[in-house]
Amino acid sequence: MPAPPRKTTSPQTAKRSAEAVLDRDFLIIRAKLLEVAASLDRLAAATDPPADAERIAKIRQAIESLLDDGADHAETLQQIFSLPYDADWQERFGLGGSGD
Amino acid sequence: MDYFDPHIHMVSRTTDDYLALAQMGCVAMSEPAFWAGYDRGSVEGFRDYFRQLTEFEPTRAAEFGIQHYTWLCINAKEAENVALSREVIGMIPEFVQRPNVLGIGEIGLNKNTKNEATIFQEHLDLAYRLGELVLIHTPHLEDKYAGTRMILDMLTGDARTDRTRVLVDHVEEHTIRPVLEAGFWAGMTLYPVSKCTPERACDMVERYGPERLLVNSAGDWGPSKPTAVPEFIFEMRRRGHDEALIRRVVYDNPREFFSGCERFRFAAR
Numbered sequence: 001m002p003a004p005p006r007k008t009t010s011p012q013t014a015k016r017s018a019e020a021v022l023d024r025d026f027l028i029i030r031a032k033l034l035e036v037a038a039s040l041d042r043l044a045a046a047t048d049p050p051a052d053a054e055r056i057a058k059i060r061q062a063i064e065s066l067l068d069d070g071a072d073h074a075e076t077l078q079q080i081f082s083l084p085y086d087a088d089w090q091e092r093f094g095l096g097g098s099g100d
Numbered sequence: 101m102d103y104f105d106p107h108i109h110m111v112s113r114t115t116d117d118y119l120a121l122a123q124m125g126c127v128a129m130s131e132p133a134f135w136a137g138y139d140r141g142s143v144e145g146f147r148d149y150f151r152q153l154t155e156f157e158p159t160r161a162a163e164f165g166i167q168h169y170t171w172l173c174i175n176a177k178e179a180e181n182v183a184l185s186r187e188v189i190g191m192i193p194e195f196v197q198r199p200n201v202l203g204i205g206e207i208g209l210n211k212n213t214k215n216e217a218t219i220f221q222e223h224l225d226l227a228y229r230l231g232e233l234v235l236i237h238t239p240h241l242e243d244k245y246a247g248t249r250m251i252l253d254m255l256t257g258d259a260r261t262d263r264t265r266v267l268v269d270h271v272e273e274h275t276i277r278p279v280l281e282a283g284f285w286a287g288m289t290l291y292p293v294s295k296c297t298p299e300r301a302c303d304m305v306e307r308y309g310p311e312r313l314l315v316n317s318a319g320d321w322g323p324s325k326p327t328a329v330p331e332f333i334f335e336m337r338r339r340g341h342d343e344a345l346i347r348r349v350v351y352d353n354p355r356e357f358f359s360g361c362e363r364f365r366f367a368a369r
Contacts, residue, residue, distance in 0.1 A: 016339065016340070074273040074300065074303070075273040075274045078244075078245070078272055078273050078274035079245065079274050081241070081242055082242055082243075082244065082245035082246065082274065083212075083242045083243060083245070083246050084246060085245060085246040085249040085250070086246070089212075089217075089246075089250055089253075090217075090253065090257075093214040093217060094214075095214070095217060095218065095221070
């Protein structure tokens with residue numbers, strides 16, 4: 001018997017205030033941003049531009065997405081780095097059925 | 101805290117890892133059949149591998165008080181070889197009734213090809229005909245979202261699918277919601293760079309709740325920590341979550357899902 005669809009609410013909300021999150025994570029966030037910054041510096045110092053500009057564009061798009069308000073930054077960033085889903089893939093593969 | 105690692109590839113780990121796992125509270129593990137690091141040449145290679153999963157590894161684990169379970173399949177990467185895949189699928193029934201076998205897995209997609217999808221569906225057909233649990237690998241990195249959607253299409257498109265008996269593994273922020281909303285179990289893999297961190301896994305537990313969620317280390321050939329699940333436990337405690345919630349994700353949920361297999365004879369300590 002299939003399980004009923006599940007509501008994706010948040011019964012286990014974080015028990016921390018924003019202040020508490022920053023107290024714990026500020027230096028970690030700083031360190032991770034520094035890693036990204038240093039990586040961009042390495043790209044800037046590189047002798048030749050990349051043959052494929054797409055990866056650079058995705059990095060830029062991902063960084064820009066972090067400036068948006070909201071609570072879905074991780075999911076948004078994951079989607080930026082994902083190939084698209086083709087709902088007609090089964091028809092294209094000749095496997096029958098259809099995507100949703 | 102006693103815990104399960106529901107997805108770890110011990111054939112690729114030294115015995116020292118069993119000792120570390122036992123010392124950190126691992127009481128049981130499940131090891132899906134996976135890629136050997138190279139493409140195997142024949143069905144006999146898989147026969148030997150299945151013997152290793154069903155004979156040697158449970159013996160090695162038992163020396164450290166860990167109960168070892170396993171899953172059988174040809175993995176998504178080698179599924180591109182359709183002829184070999186069909187030979188392996190034909191051989192699985194020889195092993196599936198062995199005491200530590202939980203079901204068919206880790207089947208799935210790798211680069212989301214037609215051959216991979218074909219063999220995935222043939223594995224599903226075998227699992228449903230035999231009444232076995234199913235453990236699913238979702239692709240890495242840029243292929244994960246599309247591959248997960250394709251997998252869900254195939255699962256929901258088969259009227260025999262019992263969603264309570266299917267675990268979709270390696271979910272991340274962009275795939276966890278469709279998997280859970282469709283009624284399947286979901287596994288979060290704590291693996292550096294290409295998958296999830298303990299912190300992000302905690303975020304997802306906080307966002308979606310513990311129902312039908314598991315965490316695992318997927319320790320394998322690559323740089324990976326077999327002690328990743330204890331790191332998740334530690335992070336949850338640091339955030340102030342109670343022991344019952346943590347235990348639900350790392351012990352009760354795996355135990356509940358695996359109990360769907362009649363051969364699962366877990367002895368709690």
